[in-house]
Amino acid sequence: MDDSITVAQALRHARHDFLNELQLIQMKLDLGRGQDVKSIIRSRAEAAVQLNRLSALKMPAAEHWLLTAEWRFPEFRFHLECLAQAGITTKDAAFADWLEQFFSSLKEQADTASDISCRTVLKEQQSDFEIGLDLNGNLPDTQLPEVPGLLARKEIAADSLKIIVSAKMEG
Template identity: 85%
Template sequence: MDNSITVAQALRHARHDFLNELQLIQMKLDLGRGQDVKSIIRSRAEAAVQLNRLTALKMPATENWLLTAEWRFPEFRFHLECLAEAGMATKDAAFADWLEQFFTSLKKQADPASDTSCRTTLKEHQSAFEIGLELDGNLPDALELPEVPGLLIKKDIAADNTKIIVSAKMEG
C-alpha cells in the first residue's frame, strides 16, 4: 500500500470520530431520545466485536487496510462484518493489495456526489477464504477489477448493487 496512514493520523481520525459520536449521543439525550442513544451504543458494541474478530484472523495488512479505509476513502461508507474464524496469512498482502488497487481505481471513476456504501464481509466458504464487497450506489458501468496473483475475483452487477467476491483457496 503506497497510500498508508501514520499512527498519528489514525489516532487523529479516531479522536475526531469518537468526538462526533459523543456529540451525537449528547444531542439525542438533550432531545430525550434515549432509545436512539441505546441504538448507537449497541451499534458501536457490535462494531467492536467485528473488529476483535478481524484482529483474530492474524492478517495485519488486510486488517490495517480495513481499519483505515473509511479515512483514506471518505467517498465510501464502509461497514464490516467478520464471520471468518480463521484467516489466511499467506495471502494477507495479496488481499490488502487488491483492496487498495480496487478502491483507488473506483475513487477515480466514481461520481464524487454519489453516496456509495460498501458492506465488507470476511468469511470462510468451501475451503476458501473470501472477502465479499457489496456496493450500493451509482457505480461506473465498466468497473475495473484488478488482478492479483493467487486471488480469484467474481462480480455480480444488478441495477443499483454490485457484489464482488475476492477469494483464495485455503491450504491444508
C-alpha cells in the same frame, strides 16, 4: 499500499470520530431520545466485536487496510462484518493489495457526489477464504484488479455491485 496512514494520523481520525459519536449521543440525550442513544451504543458495541474478530484472523495487512479505509476513502461508507474464524496469512498482503487497487480505481471513476456504501464481509466458504463487497450507489463499471493467488468475480445489478475475492485456505 501507496497512501499509508501513520499511527498519529490514525489516532487523530479515531479521536475525531469518537468526539463526533459523543456529540451525537449528547444531542440525542438533550432531545430526550434515549432509544436512539441505546441504538448507537449497540451499534458501536457490535462494531467492536467485528473488529476483534478481524484482529483474530492474523492478517495484519488486510486488517490495516480495512481499519483505515473509511479515512483514506471518505467517498465510501464502509460497514464490516467478520464471520471468518480463520484467516489466510500467506495471502494477507495480496488481499490488501487487491482492495487498494480496486478502491483507488473506483475512487477515480466514481461520482463523488453520490452516496456509495460498501458492506464488507469476511468469511470461510468451504475451503476458500473470501472477502465479499456489496456496493450500493451510483457505481461505474470498473475492472477488477488481477492479483496473483486471488480469484475475483463480480455480479452487477441496477444499483449495486457484488464482488467476491477469494483464495484457497492453507492446509
